Amino acid sequence: MKGIKLHWQILIALLLAVVAGVVLGEKALLFEPLGTLFLKALKMIIVPLIVTSIVTGVANIGGAESIGRLGLKTFFYYITTSLFAILVGLMLVNLIGPGVGADLGLKASTEELTRTMQEHYSGSPWATILGIVLRMVPTNPFRAMVEGEMLQIIVFCILFGYFITRVPEPYGGRMAGLFEAGFQVMMKLTHFIILFAPIGVFGLVAKMVATSGVGVFRDLGVYVLTVVAGLLIHACVTLPCLLLVLGRGVSAVKHFRAMAAALLTAFSTSSSSATLPLTMESVEENAGVSNKVSSFVLPLGATINMDGTALYECVAAMFIAQAYGVDLSLGQQFIVVVTALLVSIGAAGIPMAGLVMMVVILKAVGLPLEGVGLILAVDRILDMCRTTVNVWSDSCGAVVIARTEGETLKV
Ligand code: ASP
Numbered sequence: 001m002k003g004i005k006l007h008w009q010i011l012i013a014l015l016l017a018v019v020a021g022v023v024l025g026e027k028a029l030l031f032e033p034l035g036t037l038f039l040k041a042l043k044m045i046i047v048p049l050i051v052t053s054i055v056t057g058v059a060n061i062g063g064a065e066s067i068g069r070l071g072l073k074t075f076f077y078y079i080t081t082s083l084f085a086i087l088v089g090l091m092l093v094n095l096i097g098p099g100v101g102a103d104l105g106l107k108a109s110t111e112e113l114t115r116t117m118q119e120h121y122s123g124s125p126w127a128t129i130l131g132i133v134l135r136m137v138p139t140n141p142f143r144a145m146v147e148g149e150m151l152q153i154i155v156f157c158i159l160f161g162y163f164i165t166r167v168p169e170p171y172g173g174r175m176a177g178l179f180e181a182g183f184q185v186m187m188k189l190t191h192f193i194i195l196f197a198p199i200g201v202f203g204l205v206a207k208m209v210a211t212s213g214v215g216v217f218r219d220l221g222v223y224v225l226t227v228v229a230g231l232l233i234h235a236c237v238t239l240p241c242l243l244l245v246l247g248r249g250v251s252a253v254k255h256f257r258a259m260a261a262a263l264l265t266a267f268s269t270s271s272s273s274a275t276l277p278l279t280m281e282s283v284e285e286n287a288g289v290s291n292k293v294s295s296f297v298l299p300l301g302a303t304i305n306m307d308g309t310a311l312y313e314c315v316a317a318m319f320i321a322q323a324y325g326v327d328l329s330l331g332q333q334f335i336v337v338v339t340a341l342l343v344s345i346g347a348a349g350i351p352m353a354g355l356v357m358m359v360v361i362l363k364a365v366g367l368p369l370e371g372v373g374l375i376l377a378v379d380r381i382l383d384m385c386r387t388t389v390n391v392w393s394d395s396c397g398a399v400v401i402a403r404t405e406g407e408t409l410k411v
Pocket residue numbers: 270271272273306308309347348349350351352353354355383386387390
């Protein structure tokens with residue numbers, strides 16, 4: 001497949017995997033190790049990549065004032081887009097009413113899962129906020145790295161990068177040079193692993209098709225369509241408008257082309273964290289965003305900015321309320337919006353994180369936690385879709401922030 005652009009290679013692999021999954025059925029599970037190997041390789045590079053990248057990026061940004069400005073801008077942008085996404089979801093779910101009058105019997109197999117979720121997540125919305133804040137500061141940065149605690153790694157690396165600029169020469173320069181060198185090596189390694197994306201995607205998707213049937217869509221079709229419609233509006237209308245206005249003329253189509261390989265990988269892996277190496281490479285190499293901005297904005301985005309997840313949480317909670325015949329008041333819908341936002345910030349960029357966090361919202365508005373069982377069957381496919389929107393939104397964020405910092409881009 002040499003000579004064909006990477007995103008086309010991935011797309012062809014994805015389609016072949018669907019065919020293999022349908023034709024071979026369970027036998028397609030033979031390809032699973034290819035997907036597992038690719039995912040492991042991606043996960044292997046995440047921590048060293050973001051550590052070297054953030055330290056280098058922050059050391060280059062320089063003064064506390066610039067870091068503060070960039071941080072505030074990024075945070076504000078991410079919160080705003082997630083809120084937009086939730087409101088689109090809320091509007092659609094009220095208009096379409098996918099759960100109204102739905103007759104969805106709970107399946108026994110889901111009860112156990114719901115029980116384990118209850119045991120793990122008993123927090124209120126405020127406990128969720130406090131939890132996020134407390135979780136941000138590591139007691140041991142090395143443990144944070146070993147355990148892949150992204151938010152903690154980000155906090156430590158920002159501080160480390162900043163204080164590199166505060167120590168006198170020759171120390172500051174030496175340290176910055178060391179991390180810069182590490183970063184260059186990590187980018188080369190990332191590039192190498194990305195070459196295997198088509199093979200990895202083939203394995204992941206073939207397994208998915210082989211193990212999940214299509215029957216589930218009968219009962220939950222309207223619900224799935226509501227979530228997908230919301231995601232499409234957010235990805236194809238809201239974010240492109242922001243690219244045009246805040247990004248001062250950035251073309252969504254060109255940016256989409258620049259990001260295609262990363263988006264297809266997000267779709268296949270259902271993990272924005274695992275996709276991060278590809279997101280960074282595409283944003284820098286294809287969209288032309290500086291490392292200074294992308295190394296700061298993207299790891300943060302993969303951790304706290306999940307527009308797709310936020311929208312999904314809102315639609316799913318409302319769907320469950322409708323299915324149980326509960327009429328949520330305006331006040332309760334407001335709580336759904338706020339908790340959906342918090343949950344999307346707190347959810348990890350891994351598969352099914354959004355589903356697990358659903359419990360927080362259901363608790364906040366007093367809906368039965370078993371409701372999660374209703375939407376379990378279609379979560380995998382929705383996870384793929386919402387993760388793609390999560391990564392798309394992160395990349396749009398990087399471009400918008402880069403433009404507001406006065407950068408000239410390729411998109
Ligand atoms: N899988 C999503 C992600 O990694 C999170 C979620 O489950 O919504 O972005």
